[in-house]
Amino acid sequence: MIRTLAYGLPRLGPNREYKRLLEGFWSGSISREDFLEGLEALEALRLATYREQVDLYPAGELSLYDPMLDLAVALGLYPLDPGDLEGYYALARGKEALPLRKWFGTNYHYLVPRLPERPRYTPQPGWGLPYPVGRNQALKEGLPTLLGPYTLLRMAQNPPDRLGAHLEALTEAYVELVQPVRGRTVLLQEPALGLDGAEEDLPHLLAFYGTLAQEVSLVLLPYYLPPAPRVVEALATLPLRGLGVILAPGVSLPQVPKGTALVVEVVEGLGVWRTNLLALGEVLSPLAETGQEVWVAPKAPLYHLPWEVAEPLPGALAGRLAFARERLKELALLKAILLTRTTSQESPPSPEEETAFAQARAWYTPPPPWDFRPSPVPASRPPREERSKAQQNLALPLFPTTTIGSFPQTKELRDFRKRLRSRALDQTAYWLHIQEAIRANIRLQEELGLDVLVHGEPERSDMVEFFAERLEGFYPTQKGFVLSYGSRVWRPPILFAPPRRREPLVLRETLFAQSLTPKPVKAILTGPITLAAWSYLPQGVEFREAVIALAEALREEVKEVASHGIRVVQVDEPALLEKLPLKAKERPGYLALVGEAFLRVVGELPPEVQVHLHLCYSDYAALRPFLEVMDPDVVSLEGARQDPSFLQTLTGLSLGLGPGAFDVHSPLEVPAEEILTRLQAYLRYLPAERLWVNPDCGLKTRKPEEALANLKNMVEAAKRLRKAFGGSHAHGS
Numbered sequence: 001m002i003r004t005l006a007y008g009l010p011r012l013g014p015n016r017e018y019k020r021l022l023e024g025f026w027s028g029s030i031s032r033e034d035f036l037e038g039l040e041a042l043e044a045l046r047l048a049t050y051r052e053q054v055d056l057y058p059a060g061e062l063s064l065y066d067p068m069l070d071l072a073v074a075l076g077l078y079p080l081d082p083g084d085l086e087g088y089y090a091l092a093r094g095k096e097a098l099p100l101r102k103w104f105g106t107n108y109h110y111l112v113p114r115l116p117e118r119p120r121y122t123p124q125p126g127w128g129l130p131y132p133v134g135r136n137q138a139l140k141e142g143l144p145t146l147l148g149p150y151t152l153l154r155m156a157q158n159p160p161d162r163l164g165a166h167l168e169a170l171t172e173a174y175v176e177l178v179q180p181v182r183g184r185t186v187l188l189q190e191p192a193l194g195l196d197g198a199e200e201d202l203p204h205l206l207a208f209y210g211t212l213a214q215e216v217s218l219v220l221l222p223y224y225l226p227p228a229p230r231v232v233e234a235l236a237t238l239p240l241r242g243l244g245v246i247l248a249p250g251v252s253l254p255q256v257p258k259g260t261a262l263v264v265e266v267v268e269g270l271g272v273w274r275t276n277l278l279a280l281g282e283v284l285s286p287l288a289e290t291g292q293e294v295w296v297a298p299k300a301p302l303y304h305l306p307w308e309v310a311e312p313l314p315g316a317l318a319g320r321l322a323f324a325r326e327r328l329k330e331l332a333l334l335k336a337i338l339l340t341r342t343t344s345q346e347s348p349p350s351p352e353e354e355t356a357f358a359q360a361r362a363w364y365t366p367p368p369p370w371d372f373r374p375s376p377v378p379a380s381r382p383p384r385e386e387r388s389k390a391q392q393n394l395a396l397p398l399f400p401t402t403t404i405g406s407f408p409q410t411k412e413l414r415d416f417r418k419r420l421r422s423r424a425l426d427q428t429a430y431w432l433h434i435q436e437a438i439r440a441n442i443r444l445q446e447e448l449g450l451d452v453l454v455h456g457e458p459e460r461s462d463m464v465e466f467f468a469e470r471l472e473g474f475y476p477t478q479k480g481f482v483l484s485y486g487s488r489v490w491r492p493p494i495l496f497a498p499p500r501r502r503e504p505l506v507l508r509e510t511l512f513a514q515s516l517t518p519k520p521v522k523a524i525l526t527g528p529i530t531l532a533a534w535s536y537l538p539q540g541v542e543f544r545e546a547v548i549a550l551a552e553a554l555r556e557e558v559k560e561v562a563s564h565g566i567r568v569v570q571v572d573e574p575a576l577l578e579k580l581p582l583k584a585k586e587r588p589g590y591l592a593l594v595g596e597a598f599l600r601v602v603g604e605l606p607p608e609v610q611v612h613l614h615l616c617y618s619d620y621a622a623l624r625p626f627l628e629v630m631d632p633d634v635v636s637l638e639g640a641r642q643d644p645s646f647l648q649t650l651t652g653l654s655l656g657l658g659p660g661a662f663d664v665h666s667p668l669e670v671p672a673e674e675i676l677t678r679l680q681a682y683l684r685y686l687p688a689e690r691l692w693v694n695p696d697c698g699l700k701t702r703k704p705e706e707a708l709a710n711l712k713n714m715v716e717a718a719k720r721l722r723k724a725f726g727g728s729h730a731h732g733s
């Protein structure tokens with residue numbers, strides 16, 4: 001028997017309904033009743049969309065904010081009364097909110113729950129299965145679904161050293177959770193089974209799943225990363241209703257007991273290219289012919305894709321993309337192909353079969369070749385002493401002050417951009433407005449007395465989308481929104497051909513800014529790792545290849561910028577550490593790639609050009625080797641919210657370091673006194689001549705008056721610090 005299973009259809013909805021509902025409810029413009037009704041309608045639409053194309057799909061999947069939070073609440077980690085939406089949202093946003101973290105290397109952020117010290121879990125009535133939204137429908141249709149205990153334990157703020165006791169307690173709790181749907185088929189989502197270390201935890205896991213499988217018909221679904229072969233083999237011995245296996249090169253499908261369906265995960269959930277269904281049919285039909293029950297499914301939940309392809313596409317992309325809804329269609333088509341292959345080998349194909357094959361054939365076109373040959377990797381930059389010496393002509397004081405790039409974006413600016421898009425404003429008029437904004441930013445920075453200036457990035461809607469708009473080979477979508485966290489959405493651009501500069505990327509804006517001031521202005525570029533990480537990659541092209549090609553495009557820009565006399569270049573790589581591979585054996589290769597890509601971008605710059613690297617919040621424990629291979633002159637970090645002791649891991653590196661004078665995510669004013677204390681704390685870990693003074697990220701999301709107040713205080717703090725160090729002698733090393 002062949003069936004289709006899908007999961008994770010975007011809760012955002014076809015027209016960002018989810019965002020509107022959440023934000024309306026939070027702001028008070030949508031009443032509680034209307035809010036819940038709206039969510040129910042959205043869930044009904046999602047179910048109808050599934051139903052139209054696939055056989056099996058989850059019910060009650062529509063989270064109120066985040067599925068991990070739902071699970072944490074259902075298990076009583078944060079006791080809430082039934083229906084206490086205010087309490088729920090207090091955990092998701094606001095002062096006491098749980099921290100956010102990236103989810104399995106994707107761009108979705110989940111709320112990171114805290115496990116109880118003692119393994120005790122008490123399911124909360126009203127928050128478990130069926131979940132608050134889609135409650136009525138969930139009892140009639142679809143598979144009730146839960147995130148599994150292993151994913152909870154591995155992804156928590158405080159993963160336990162030994163899982164045994166927690167898994168034992170969770171067994172009881174999950175058994176209680178599934179009582180309302182006892183005997184039904186339940187979909188347990190366990191992406192963490194693909195992480196390193198799952199093998200060691202197997203005995204406890206087998207006990208857990210084995211027990212739960214006595215209560216419900218259990219479908220166990222790992223996704224994103226293929227679990228180790230030994231893990232798959234062991235899981236295949238359990239009396240499950242279904243076991244998910246990610247089809248990947250080198251993965252062999254396990255033997256499962258009679259009565260267990262193999263959930264073969266075959267279509268992409270993280271990429272946007274249509275699937276070669278005929279080729280897949282060839283691979284799967286021998287399995288289907290054995291009589292094995294097969295369910296075809298995606299390799300990842302579908303919410304990392306936009307809802308559907310809903311805009312006219314340029315020629316190179318037309319007929320080649322599949323977003324979430326198209327993935328459902330692919331599963332249906334694949335099923336049709338498999339059915340005809342297994343039933344009618346002997347007899348001539350029926351008209352239906354012919355249609356299925358014809359459709360599958362027309363569905364897919366092979367990708368054009370990735371026509372890109374990188375130039376040789378440049379030799380490493382001149383030694384640091386030579387660079388430091390050459391950079392003394394920047395004439396920077398001790399504790400140089402700077403910002404990370406973006407200045408507050410006003411509504412006016414956003415309106416100008418909208419009007420440019422709709423052609424109500426022409427390029428020339430738009431450029432005049434941008435110049436106006438740059439002029440104001442430069443004037444402000446000079447008045448404040450900052451040392452290294454920026455143009456303020458008024459022309460950028462988003463640090464990736466902006467570059468995608470200016471590089472050939474990228475398609476920045478109009479309507480391809482996906483959820484980032486909560487109600488926040490973004491539009492990942494699609495890289496479909498080797499990126500080439502169609503026009504200068506940052507040159508015009510940077511030179512204009514530099515023309516207004518004698519102080520050095522930084523040219524600021526989003527780095528190749530981040531551009532690749534926050535885009536959909538070309539079909540059949542590895543992350544590595546995309547990164548190298550992007551680095552090459554940036555290299556040209558950087559050279560041009562320097563040849564026009566710009567003396568400081570900053571590469572922004574906020575995605576650097578979040579892209580650190582989840583599997584330890586892939587990390588050395590990644591480190592090498594990061595080093596090579598950075599060198600390709602800045603390696604040919606003369607020693608007098610100062611190279612800055614900016615990184616956002618991440619786990620800095622892993623940072624040091626990256627700074628060693630990248631070897632920037634200055635690095636700025638998003639560290640203002642961390643304990644300064646995180647710098648311990650970076651002592652002895654001979655580069656300028658700006659760990660962050662204040663947190664840009666808070667609207668609060670930080671007094672100069674407090675900033676000074678923070679800077680002094682940093683000086684416990686690094687020598688004075690290395691400390692840079694800067695906000696910990698861009699100021700784009702702040703109100704102008706908030707940014708101004710804190711920048712003023714920051715410059716004041718730097719001045720006082722210099723005084724304490726006996727005046728402002730030149731910066732050097």
Ligand code: MET
Pocket residue numbers: 404405406463524572574614616697698699700
């Ligand atoms: C998320 S990192 C942002 C860096 C960028 N240059 C900015 O200042 O906004």
Ligand SMILES: [Zn+2]
Pocket residue numbers: 404574614615616617638696697698
């Ligand atoms: Zn940042």
